[in-house]
Amino acid sequence: MPRHTIDDIMTQTNARPATKHHGLSAKTLRRLERASGRLASASVVAMEQRLPWFSRLPADQRASVLMITQTGAAGFVDWLRDSQEALKLTTEAFRSAPQELSRWIGLRQAVGLVRLAIEVFEEQLPEFAANETEQAALIEGILRYGREIAFATANSYAAAAEARGAWDARLEALVVDGIVRGDAEESLLSRAAALGWDPGEKATVLVGPPSSDDPPTVVFEVRRLAARLGRPILLSVQGSRLVMVAGGPTDGSSRDDEVLGKLAIAFGEGAVVAGPTVASLAGAHRSATEALSGLRAVVGWPGAPRPVRSADLLPERALTGDPEAERLLIEEVAAPLEAAGPTLLHTVDAYLESGGVLETCAKTLFVHPNTVRYRLRRAAELTGRNAANPRDALVLRVALTVGRLARARGLW
Known part of the structure; x- marks a missing residue:
């Protein structure tokens, strides 16, 4: 039987209303139910043959894919019986699977697995149909079901990425807060390393007003700017001030001052103070302390540059009792x-x-x-x-x- 294109099937779908059993007999549904394990195994065999990276996965990870595929095959039979309720249950069952898969399979690879499994199902499903009408219904069903599963997989990966992003943001805020308060170096460095910060990276703390009242907007803009400049950063919005830890090979040259000046664009209107550049994140507390002291005193120098180094504010800082x-x-x-x-x-x-x-x-x-x-x-x-x-x-x-x-x- 020729393979049906998505356009052909969607045309047929729009031409007639869907029934609860998708026009399939009870006999066909029973055949599919008994063969769901075989279909899942055939899908995994095809993955091993057609996807070189999949065959290199450890046995326990391939077994996990087989189990997930079997869940999908069983869910397809239930979906044919009652598409609305079964799809809800199937997507819920798949919701936790990508969280495990995402540890060793990327989203692109996961969608490729779903696509290949759907192709195997599409090739073998016609033999279970009693007539050509049921064959078309099965092909239509697996395409629509596969689309929903792919969407569910993508949504689960997106949710996992958002959760990781939210956790990273909280961890980053803890690191910056620890730098400001002078927490124990070892715990702070280990948290920073978890965020990808090089422990030997030089660091300069900048403080000033945030550019927006919406912290996520501030974080997005600062990160975009830092990415263009090629500088690693850690940042946290602490009420009415933005604290940024900028990394990079800073040696006090005019080039470094130019980079700090470009980073200052990410701050809102008002003074921006840069603390001294320290050899590593372990000494960043000193840079933060001096930067914050300079921020309190910079009002005494209306013509201060932006950013201004805390060392250039020594007279004003001394007058404040620093x-x-x-x-x-x-x-x-x-x-x-x-x-x-x-x-x-x-x-x-x-x-x-x-x-x-x-x-x-x-x-x-x-x-x-x-x-x-x-x-x-x-x-x-x-x-x-x-x-x-x-x-x-x-x-x-x-x-x-x-x-x-x-x-x-x-x-x-």
């Missing part, structure tokens, strides 16, 4: 200047007091302007801050003030 900022100002600015000797420290003080006027500073110190230039250049080499730059001048002034206050309190 002890870490005070420590960094002393270690990186005040201490090197004091260690260089009173002459260099006195020159920087005099230059700042003169409002940055070189000649005035030179007259105050009774030295040549070139001497002042040399000393300021030496101070810049020691601290990384150029007193002629207004922003660096503020850092120098606050650092020297913090150092004197700490010394007066006996803290330095």
Whole structure:
């Protein structure tokens, strides 16, 4: 008998109303019921012969496919008797199967198995029909039944993927929250590894306002942007702030600053602060702490770039009472200047007091302007801050003030 196309069968279906038994006699249904196991076995044999990857599966996995196919064959007979109720029961029975299959068979492969099983059924079903009318009804039935099973399989895979995605999102939020709170490193690293994060990846924490009130929308947009930039990220929307951990070979170059600037596009309107880049996720808590401190203090610098490094907000952070900022100002600015000797420290003080006027500073110190230039250049080499730059001048002034206050309190 020639194979019927889907168009032919759907035309026949539309031309006549379906009956409860699909026009099949009780004798034909009994034959099918007795032969369901044989049909299932023939389907698995065809899978082994036509699908090379299937024959390489372990025996227990092939046995699972056979069992699922037998369930489908038995469900087909029940579906022919009562399509609505039987299909509901069959799809429910199949709902848990793809959860097991998905561990070692992808969706494309699972649909291929269903397609091949339907082809085997279509080839062998006519021999069970009493006449040509029943043959056409069987072919129509297996095509429609196979379509429903394929849809049920796809839906189950989609549900499993959504469940995994939801679990991954919760796990990711736990990792980011652990970074912010400074949880135990081992548990945090193991969770991050489960999300595919390389333990040796450098990390930079960025914080700022989210771009939307809908967290899933924020996550989608950030991930799409990070994928375009080729940077691994971990992120979590925590109320009115978005915390992002960006990975990658960051060495402080202009290229890295450009990447951070592009990642900042994913944040909403307002300031975005980037903490220091750390060697691995194990040290990300320090980056998060400084970034959050900078976010609280950035309001004190209206002209701050976006994103702004937390190290560039040391004066504002110190004014908010951040002890870490005070420590960094002393270690990186005040201490090197004091260690260089009173002459260099006195020159920087005099230059700042003169409002940055070189000649005035030179007259105050009774030295040549070139001497002042040399000393300021030496101070810049020691601290990384150029007193002629207004922003660096503020850092120098606050650092020297913090150092004197700490010394007066006996803290330095």
